[in-house]
Amino acid sequence: MDQPEFFAEGALVNVLTTQPLDRTLDYRAPEGGCAQGAYVQVPLGPRQVLGVVWGPGRGDFDYAKIRPVTRVLNVAPMRDELREFLIRAGEYTLTPIDSMLRLATRAPGLSDPPSMQKVYRLGDQTPDRMTDARTRVLAVLEEYGGLAFTLKELADMAGTSSSVVKGLVTQGAVLEEATPRDTPYPALDLDRSGKPLTGDQENAATRLRAGLQSESYGTTLLRGVTGSGKTEVYLEAVAECLKLGRQALVLLPEIALTAEFLTRVEARFGARPAEWHSGVTMTERRRAWKMVGQGGAQLVVGARSALFLPFRDLGLIVVDEEHDNSYKQEDGSLYNARDMAVLRAAICGARVVLASATPSLESWANAEAGKYERIDMTDRFGPAILPDMSAIDMRSEAMSSGKWISPSLQGEVRQRMEKGEQALLFLNRRGYAPVTLCRACGEQIECEHCSASMVEHRFLKRLVCHQCGESRPMPEKCPSCEAEGTLAPIGPGVERLAEEAAELFPDARIATLSSDLFGSARALKAGIEAIAQGGADIIIGTQLVAKGHNFPLLTLVGVIDADLGLQGSDLRAAERTFQLMRQVAGRAGRSERKGAALLQTYQPEHPVIRAILDGDEESFWQAEADQRRAAGMPPYGRLAGIILSSPDPQAPFQFGTTLARHDGPLREIGAQLFGPAAAPIARIRGRHRVRLLVKAPKGAPLQQAITKWLAPARLPKDMRLAVDIDPQSFY
Ligand code: ADP
Ligand code: ZN
Numbered sequence: 039m040d041q042p043e044f045f046a047e048g049a050l051v052n053v054l055t056t057q058p059l060d061r062t063l064d065y066r067a068p069e070g071g072c073a074q075g076a077y078v079q080v081p082l083g084p085r086q087v088l089g090v091v092w093g094p095g096r097g098d099f100d101y102a103k104i105r106p107v108t109r110v111l112n113v114a115p116m117r118d119e120l121r122e123f124l125i126r127a128g129e130y131t132l133t134p135i136d137s138m139l140r141l142a143t144r145a146p147g148l149s150d151p152p153s154m155q156k157v158y159r160l161g162d163q164t165p166d167r168m169t170d171a172r173t174r175v176l177a178v179l180e181e182y183g184g185l186a187f188t189l190k191e192l193a194d195m196a197g198t199s200s201s202v203v204k205g206l207v208t209q210g211a212v213l214e215e216a217t218p219r220d221t222p223y224p225a226l227d228l229d230r231s232g233k234p235l236t237g238d239q240e241n242a243a244t245r246l247r248a249g250l251q252s253e254s255y256g257t258t259l260l261r262g263v264t265g266s267g268k269t270e271v272y273l274e275a276v277a278e279c280l281k282l283g284r285q286a287l288v289l290l291p292e293i294a295l296t297a298e299f300l301t302r303v304e305a306r307f308g309a310r311p312a313e314w315h316s317g318v319t320m321t322e323r324r325r326a327w328k329m330v331g332q333g334g335a336q337l338v339v340g341a342r343s344a345l346f347l348p349f350r351d352l353g354l355i356v357v358d359e360e361h362d363n364s365y366k367q368e369d370g371s372l373y374n375a376r377d378m379a380v381l382r383a384a385i386c387g388a389r390v391v392l393a394s395a396t397p398s399l400e401s402w403a404n405a406e407a408g409k410y411e412r413i414d415m416t417d418r419f420g421p422a423i424l425p426d427m428s429a430i431d432m433r434s435e436a437m438s439s440g441k442w443i444s445p446s447l448q449g450e451v452r453q454r455m456e457k458g459e460q461a462l463l464f465l466n467r468r469g470y471a472p473v474t475l476c477r478a479c480g481e482q483i484e485c486e487h488c489s490a491s492m493v494e495h496r497f498l499k500r501l502v503c504h505q506c507g508e509s510r511p512m513p514e515k516c517p518s519c520e521a522e523g524t525l526a527p528i529g530p531g532v533e534r535l536a537e538e539a540a541e542l543f544p545d546a547r548i549a550t551l552s553s554d555l556f557g558s559a560r561a562l563k564a565g566i567e568a569i570a571q572g573g574a575d576i577i578i579g580t581q582l583v584a585k586g587h588n589f590p591l592l593t594l595v596g597v598i599d600a601d602l603g604l605q606g607s608d609l610r611a612a613e614r615t616f617q618l619m620r621q622v623a624g625r626a627g628r629s630e631r632k633g634a635a636l637l638q639t640y641q642p643e644h645p646v647i648r649a650i651l652d653g654d655e656e657s658f659w660q661a662e663a664d665q666r667r668a669a670g671m672p673p674y675g676r677l678a679g680i681i682l683s684s685p686d687p688q689a690p691f692q693f694g695t696t697l698a699r700h701d702g703p704l705r706e707i708g709a710q711l712f713g714p715a716a717a718p719i720a721r722i723r724g725r726h727r728v729r730l731l732v733k734a735p736k737g738a739p740l741q742q743a744i745t746k747w748l749a750p751a752r753l754p755k756d757m758r759l760a761v762d763i764d765p766q767s768f769y
Pocket of ligand 1: 233234235265266270
């Protein structure tokens with residue numbers, strides 16, 4: 039890369055700040071000057087704000103009034119590649135550039151001077167009195183030679199209190215020193231080799247390595263059944279990338295998965311990589327941000343926002359479970375991390391690996407069209423084989439009301455318990471019952487702020503709105519007719535299912551895995567580990583269990599309601615049901631024991647259910663693709679959602695109608711506009727919601743047309759407008 043342009047003291051520079059200003063501002067370069075891309079602190083009114091030197095000043099303002107940059111931060115300047123990524127990602131998602139810069143600077147204390155921390159190493163004095171605890175502390179320090187530890191690390195390793203260490207410091211036997219807190223991550227050992235690969239795996243790894251050696255952009259869809267060793271294979275690609283001296287990023291859809299993954303990285307490379315997600319402490323976030331920019335971090339494992347880190351030389355992005363919904367951010371900036379990964383890689387000349395057992399139709403279609411390379415891994419590793427899948431036809435099961443586990447499924451669970459194996463009952467609904475109804479007056483309890491029914495959580499003894507999170511104690515009387523003891527749960531949630539299972543299998547140890555039943559990510563991780571080690575006979579789980587965890591003793595998956603996802607009119611209902619069912623079924627039989635998956639369904643003839651059972655994925659994708667192509671729907675056409683919301687129930691509809699009347703710029707590109715119509719969830723947090731949907735032909739300049747269409751619009755007071763390019767869900 040060329041040397042960045044440099045501005046000498048006093049020269050005019052144009053600065054993009056993280057403030058929502060709609061424009062960049064001129065400042066004077068400070069003493070010592072500043073480089074293009076430098077992260078700076080600048081005065082804005084009475085405040086000091088964060089910004090980036092975006093280019094030479096425009097000079098359209100009285101020089102005498104222009105204030106100097108306050109200071110240049112001691113971090114690597116933003117590279118052209120990241121700058122271009124932010125601009126293009128902002129243009130694609132119609133997000134203002136200042137919001138993009140905020141995404142790229144989400145590390146606290148970047149403007150603080152480097153903070154110091156105290157570390158402890160071996161001194162040369164002998165303490166006048168030795169105790170067992172003191173001996174242990176000195177033994178730890180001797181064992182690790184010249185290494186320094188933090189107080190807590192050292193005390194923990196020696197199994198003693200920090201006062202013992204402090205005592206040794208007074209004696210000169212241990213030295214206390216201050217070092218900068220933001221230190222580089224330990225180097226990963228690239229000479230170690232991974233597990234010996236099978237033929238299939240080796241072929242896949244060889245192709246990925248070849249892509250990396252080309253040092254140019256390219257995306258590969260790595261499709262392989264759960265347990266086929268995709269992770270082992272892409273770790274080989276990571277190793278190759280790091281050997282080439284470039285950095286790698288692995289994105290995971292769920293924080294709960296990072297712990298298991300970090301352990302695997304440590305086993306593979308002998309050290310832990312940098313971590314970036316909401317569960318990481320603020321200090322660690324700052325360290326990760328700085329080290330990524332300085333090259334002090336080779337590998338980052340993280341959530342979607344890690345895509346905006348200031349990598350020095352990013353050579354590989356892995357998007358694991360690429361079909362996962364959580365890659366699409368649904369609040370704040372609406373971006374799809376999978377698509378943005380491809381964009382960033384194209385700009386910086388990196389490779390992308392999209393790994394999944396059940397790819398999204400988008401990625402499948404890109405591979406079909408030859409835009410992505412596709413690698414298929416069909417065998418599970420070792421003795422593990424794919425589970426048998428079959429349906430339980432609920433129309434011929436004797437079910438009593440308020441019960442959900444069919445006699446056939448009960449029999450299968452019993453057999454597993456007798457063999458000391460585990461069974462999973464899967465239901466993608468948190469809480470006790472999705473609906474609470476008054477048997478006297480028929481009133482259904484809804485959230486006061488949303489048009490969503492309140493979900494009973496018996497464990498918490500509360501009603502919870504899954505839309506806005508609002509909760510209240512379970513009422514004793516019907517809020518409408520005030521009758522007592524008439525409120526009845528309707529339908530099943532995992533808590534209710536657990537209750538039924540406990541009645542049916544009084545001797546079983548039952549564990550419920552639902553994200554809301556664990557206080558923290560750590561507790562959840564511990565829970566999952568205990569279950570994996572055999573701490574439960576029956577696991578009751580929501581979609582949390584579908585995501586990549588390993589349960590070696592699990593041999594039966596019972597899907598309580600396979601029809602659940604097929605209701606509703608979502609474009610992706612079939613695709614999602616297909617993916618979720620296959621993912622869940624993939625949990626069974628991951629070690630030597632063969633697994634089975636049983637789907638309880640009232641419509642065993644439904645094409646999606648049949649495709650799931652047949653396991654004929656290619657024909658499922660073909661059929662789904664044909665339908666979408668015929669309808670001009672994504673990925674063969676483009677969609678954008680416009681959500682208007684306001685506390686006033688009428689205003690969004692009126693405003694939407696005005697927008698619809700002036701849709702000339704949309705028609706110019708051959709796009710159609712639908713709506714305004716009440717959004718599927720018509721009220722959230724007290725705001726009434728109306729949506730418009732733009733449908734455009736595949737190659738049309740959708741973003742430009744929308745910008746042109748909305749530019750003249752003046753939003754009424756309290757009205758919010760959000761544009762969602764390529765919407766994933768319709769709510
Ligand atoms: P996937 O990511 O496709 O679900 P993993 O890479 O997690 O599959 O592999 C599944 C399990 O099999 C893991 O426990 C992994 O360590 C093990 N495994 C896969 N390939 C090998 C191999 N070549 N040698 C040893 N163990 C392997
Ligand atoms: Zn609500």
